[in-house]
Amino acid sequence: MTxxxxxxxxxxxxxxxxxxxxALIASSVSYHVLLCGRSLERAKEAVESLQSAYPDSDSTIEALQVDITDDDSISNLFSQVQSSYGKIDVLINNAGASFDHEVAAGNLTIREAWNKAYDVNVSGTQVMTHTFMPLLIKSSNPRLLFVTSGLSSLSRASDPDSPRYTVPPAGWPKPPGPSFIAYRSSKTALNMLMLDWARILKNDGVKVWCISPGFLATNLGENREMLKKLGAGEPSIGGEFIRDVVQGKQDEHVGKVVSSFGDGLQPW
Structure with missing residues (x-):
């Protein structure tokens, strides 16, 4: 135990x-962070980078491997964490992926792209959460975070005044547009998943949220530089917001989709 x-x-x-x-290791609060990636080598490289950048941090970081689309990988990680620590205090389901661009590029069929999006963003996240719940509820202050998207809002998707609500001309085929529909749909499903966990864990003292980090320039299925040109912010904005939720700054909005933009709440 740490x-x-x-x-x-x-x-x-x-x-x-x-x-x-x-953001967590740079804060004044000390954590032991289990930094998980599909590639253990890349996870270790990330840990080394952070340790070099913050040599005086009281927090510690450990690289671990998990592929959330692989049940055996999740089970192996659970066994490692259970054996080493016996519990976790915060589970941040951050792993996510978008495959809509692969359909446009001809690399995946529509069905393949949708199945892959749901496998990562919904099914894999559900298995990960279910598997680790026995360790999370052992915490004295358990927190469960799901990283969703601003594109998951049904209210905004149905709002004619939203910049995402564009109507193409009549006829078929329709011109390509930035709909990201498989990704958006999977993240909307993730919001429902969060609501169900909030219900299930209501009497266990677990605080549950979806995190909408905003329009940020990540490598999620697109060119990062192109996203910057479209006005995307730096990923650090999302990282700092996640830290704030971990540290209690959104406790009044448990069971909601909290956002780093606007009034702090994303409409359903």
Whole structure:
């Protein structure tokens, strides 16, 4: 046992996950962060980078491997964490993926892209959460975070005044557009998953949220530089917001989709 709160975060060797680990170890609170990635080598490289950048941090970081689309991988990680620590205090389901661009490029069929999006963003996240719940509820202050998307909002998707609500001309085929529909649908499903966990864990003292980090320049299925040109912010914004939720700054919004933009709440 480390004596520090143990934070497990998936998909953390790059992007928003990496920035969340950075924000946590740079804070004045001490954590033991389990930085998980599909590649153990890349997870270790991320840990080395953070340790070099923050040599005086009281927090510690450990690289672990998990592929949330692989049940055996999740089970192996559970066995490691259970054996080493016996509990976790925070589970951040950050791992996610978008495959819509692969359909446009001709690399995947529509069915393949949708199945892959749901496998990572919904099914894999559900298995990961279910598997680790026995360790999370052992914490004295358990927190469960799901990283969703601003594109998951049904209210915004149905709002004619939203910049995402564009109507193509009549006829077929329709011109390609930035709909990201498989990704968006899977993240909307993730919001429902969060609501169910909030219900299930209501009497266990687990605080549950979806995190909407905002329009940020990550490598999630697109060119990062192109996203910057479109006005995307730095991934560090999302990382710092996740840290704030871990540290209690959104406790009044448990069971909601909390956002780093606007009034702090994303409409359903």
């Amino acid at each position: 004596g520090k709160d143990i934070v497990l975060i998936t998909g953390a060797n790059q992007g928003i996950g990496f920035e969340a680990v950075k």
